[in-house]
Amino acid sequence: DGTFELNKGYHDIKILIYDAQKNVRIVNGTLFFMNPYEIDVTNLGEANNIVSFLLSPKSIAIPIKSAIIYSFTPFGFADERIDVISQERVETGLIITLPKNKIKRKALQFITQNDIGTVSMPTHWNDKKIAGDHLSLNVDLDISHSDAGVYIQIQPEKVIDQSLSLRLKGEFQYITKPINQIQPSVYLSAPLLPEEFENINQIEAIIGGSIERQIQFKFPFTxxxxxxxxxxxxxxxxxxxxxxxxxxxxxxxxxxxxxxxxxxxxxxxxxxxxxxxxxxxxxxxxxxxxxxxxxxxxxxxxxxxxxxxxxxxxxxxxxxxxxxxxxxxxxxxxxxxxxxxxDKTPPKMIRSHPGNNGKYAALELNQFKINIDDKLSGFDPSPNSFEVKLNDKNIFYAFQPKLKVLSYDLDEPLSVGKHKITFKATDQAGNTLEKNIQFEVY
Missing domain, CATH: 2.60.220.30 (Chondroitinase Ac; Chain A, domain 3)
Structure with missing residues (x-):
């Protein structure tokens, strides 16, 4: 499908483009691949109406060139993107200043980009005044399953200052799994294989601190x-x-x-x-x-x-x-x-040709059509669902399931006089519609 995994570092690329006459254009290029890197965020203090932060890469020496900052409410809801007032490079780091009124009682998310274009993992900082009590706040667990694997998401109801870790527990197992903070109050695991949950009956979230809190969730999945x-x-x-x-x-x-x-x-x-x-x-x-x-x-x-x-x-x-x-x-x-x-609602007749009490020239009436509908259960397109009679004699109709139309083509013109179509339609829940259509041919 064109998807492939690359090792970290430089890769040479050669692309061949052909037209209908097999003429070729060759494009050569170089691709650099690097995993998202981690950063440290340090509050340098405030002056007047601004607050300064130092953003530094943790493990690589490639300088940071820019940063994007988002604010969140104390309950973890996204608020707005914050404009950077000024920025200054310091060795491999970046000092930025932000408006003080934009970060008051907020949690912040920092995402940086270095000189070669690699984007960092999101890193978070919050006003100490908004942190929730990790010993009493509610914590939610959500599990989702995609093509990549099983994701475990843990979400405290408020931003916390403490670290959070994840463990899978079984009768004879106690397995720690890495978990990343993707928003100030949202923590997400890497994709896990379903087999990793063999004999697991509990998922445990551990919130650190001077007093550690362990929260157990039952694992009711199979x-x-x-x-x-x-x-x-x-x-x-x-x-x-x-x-x-x-x-x-x-x-x-x-x-x-x-x-x-x-x-x-x-x-x-x-x-x-x-x-x-x-x-x-x-x-x-x-x-x-x-x-x-x-x-x-x-x-x-x-x-x-x-x-x-x-x-x-x-x-x-x-x-x-x-x-x-x-x-x-x-x-x-x-x-x-x-x-x-x-479902106790019978089907409905929307319209019909010929219509009830209608009058038609014999040579112009060559087909019957009855449009029906059923809001919920629908029709099984089998002979048992319908019955259509012309002058009390069964006729071999056609049914179009998508259009919900019963139709019949006349082999020859009807005789002059009064005629009757009787039809019955039964939906899949057993509700029945019965109608008589009286019409006259001249």
């Missing part, structure tokens, strides 16, 4: 190996999925989480919680089975499984009900949000 079938159950036990062998091409972390804010449901009523299957961005090679439990009060409701599609909205899942266990079963091809929804 490793899905390509060569095995795995069952994953939500924390409340109401939703579960079962993968098949080779559902994924590589080892993956899987989990189910309840969704508190979900897209609007048009034409139906939500009967259960909405659950998001994770990691939602991971493609699957094979479908997975899903199961959702329901309570006794839903015994007599018209209930089916649905998943949420960004383009189509809430979409019907062919559902099998096991009444004695109060379980609904289905199958999906993507890791989507799923829920149990009741």
């Amino acid at each position: 490793i899905i190996y390509p060569d095995s079938s795995i069952t994953i159950v939500s924390k409340d036990g109401s939703c579960s999925v079962k993968t098949r062998k080779n559902t994924f091409t590589e080892s993956t972390l899987g989990w189910i989480e309840p969704v508190h804010k979900y897209p609007k449901i048009t034409g139906g009523m939500l009967l259960t919680r909405v659950y998001q299957l994770q990691p939602f961005q991971k493609p699957m090679l094979k479908p997975i089975n899903i199961a959702m439990r329901y309570t006794r009060k839903l015994d007599n409701r018209k209930k089916h499984l649905y998943f949420y599609d960004k383009k189509e909205g809430w979409t019907f899942i062919k559902t099998q009900e096991i009444k004695e266990r109060r379980v609904l079963l289905g199958e999906i091809k993507h890791l989507d949000a799923i829920a149990v929804i009741e």
Whole structure:
């Protein structure tokens, strides 16, 4: 795909560009690659209405030439980019001055660039007056799974002065993992392999200081190996999925989480919680089975499984009900949000040709068209979903699923007089629309 990894240092590049006649243009160049470097930030003090900082590279001797500074609120929300009043080079470092009123009760993020164009890792400084009490503030944990691996994000509710570290814990394991401060109150791990969570049941955040605080988070996720079938159950036990062998091409972390804010449901009523299957961005090679439990009060409701599609909205899942266990079963091809929804709304007829009580010349009426719609469950494009009769005799119609149009081409003109089209349409939830269209041919 054109992506490759480079070692640090200089690399010669040769690019050959061909036109349609095989004429070639050769471009030679040199590329220098270096990993982001770390910097130290030192507050040099304040005078009048300005504050000075010294920015120094930690481990390389390439001078810093410029800096970008962003301010954040005490709760870690991005505020604004701060303009540098002046800057002065000092050996490999850079002294900058900032307006005092812009950094009062703020946390700052410094990102620098050196003379060869390499950008530094973000480094942070904060006004001591805004730091939160690390022994009592709330700390959130978030885990995400991308193609690069598994990321662990730890976020205190306020900026803290203390250091923060990360450990994975199991019955016989205690593994420290590096974590980087990417914003004043956001800490992110490097991408981890799913296999690194084998036998892990806790994630621990340790906030240092004169008194150390250890915060334990349960690890409710499951490793899905390509060569095995795995069952994953939500924390409340109401939703579960079962993968098949080779559902994924590589080892993956899987989990189910309840969704508190979900897209609007048009034409139906939500009967259960909405659950998001994770990691939602991971493609699957094979479908997975899903199961959702329901309570006794839903015994007599018209209930089916649905998943949420960004383009189509809430979409019907062919559902099998096991009444004695109060379980609904289905199958999906993507890791989507799923829920149990009741659909009691019948389909609608949008328009028809011929129209009801219409009059038509025999030679001009050569096709029937009936446009129908269903807001939620949609139609299964099978003969069992529709019935169309002309003068009480079945006719062989065509159905276009995308346009939701029933059509029929007449072999010969209809006789002069009154005629009737009777049609019935049933959506996938079992709701039925029945219509009679009376028209006259002259």
